[in-house]
Amino acid sequence: MDKLRILLTNDDGIHANGLYCLYNELKKDYEVRIVAPYSEMSAVGHAITLHSPLRVQEIYRDGSFYGYAITGTPADCVKIAVQELLKDDPPDIVLSGINLGSNVGIDVLYSGTVSAATEGAYLGIKSAALSLATRKDPDFSFASRFSRQVIKFLLNNHLERGVALNVNIPAVPEEMIKGVVFTRQAITRYREYFEKRTDPRGNVYYWLAGEIIIDENGRADTDIAALQNNMITITPISCDMTSNRELERLKKAQPFQWKL
């Protein structure tokens, strides 16, 4: 039987260590292909590149072919992998990560890591994003091994079209992890501000700064709350952004006045 084909991508770029650890873990048992951004693409959202061409570069590592680097976003990588580079041998599964830093709450909307998984799901491929909840001294070994469980789950469970799994793993020793929980995306507000600075030539510039506020106290079913409680969180994320609750309400409301 043919080996399962897994496409790996990320938004930290093809040279990132989280991707490398995932690759080394999975290549033991699977046919693993890498198509990832040439450079870091964090907070790129679900962007795709329409107005400029994409370049593809073959990358070698440890003395052999490692993968394709793309001058584009994570969503571009999945599109060009599935529809061009690997089209004769399309992946069974798309995994995006392992991201350096969690992707929970409103960050899901800004996340290139998650957008690669959503793109895969939209293209009809079982997909997940994997993130490790730390920005310093990351140890990707547990998260890499855990990716095998995510693959098994994807194989054994049907998800609606356009739905991917957003997986976040606490950055604590394995024995401190309490379990796995299905969560919803928090829409916690940040206290954000812009730092106003002056460059060496006297010109003003602004830099986004921010600090998280947890304003969903008591809602333990959110990704943010569960992750803080050392649970692995799995949130089903849809590329259909319709608020069904609001849609049902609006449909029942009085007709929209539109004659001008």
Place this chain on the structure above:
Amino acid sequence: MDKLRILLTNDDGIHANGLYCLYNELKKDYEVRIVAPYSEMSAVGHAITLHSPLRVQEIYRDGSFYGYAITGTPADCVKIAVQELLKDDPPDIVLSGINLGSNVGIDVLYSGTVSAATEGAYLGIKSAALSLATRKDPDFSFASRFSRQVIKFLLNNHLERGVALNVNIPAVPEEMIKGVVFTRQAITRYREYFEKRTDPRGNVYYWLAGEIIIDENGRADTDIAALQNNMITITPISCDMTSNRELERLKKAQPFQWKL
């Protein structure tokens, strides 16, 4: 009584005609501020700029101050407007557009126009994205006037936090428009492919091409179907991307196997 304060932005850039027409219509009755990208930002998704500074430039047009141009994405524009440039006088309403071209179906996910409205909603401001469904010879006059109805609707109706309205207007003569309908986002698939080309120096590059397929026949409640039927479509779009249907199903399934 103070005039209603309206923030305008877009993803076609501050010099785009759709923004200018909207501005000229609304400044008659409202206090209108513009904070928009310096250059075109289509298909930028819900990106925000974390790794580089934002520059702000004052733009003059028709002999007077027109607005602020930002070296960032539409979501950046809304963030910096609300949290820095207009923080002493924050907007009551955010309108993004009028976009040249519709934002329906999966394009909602890639759309900078929609992301500005979602960002506004996330920040707690009543917000809508406005798009005109044509890419050539646009006449923004009806859409500009229709924006007044959207403003009235936003003022008179409460939307859940994080939910914005995604409004698409058919590009047909006013008398051909059949009405206004609340819709859901289609997740219609594209038949996409990449064109492989060679540049003048002999290097290969790829360019995304695509052709839409309507594969949701019979589902008249989608934005794509209704817009094609010359209806103005209004889809409530949420910055919470959780698939609630899948979440409920997964919670009831057997526990996730995770011990490695």
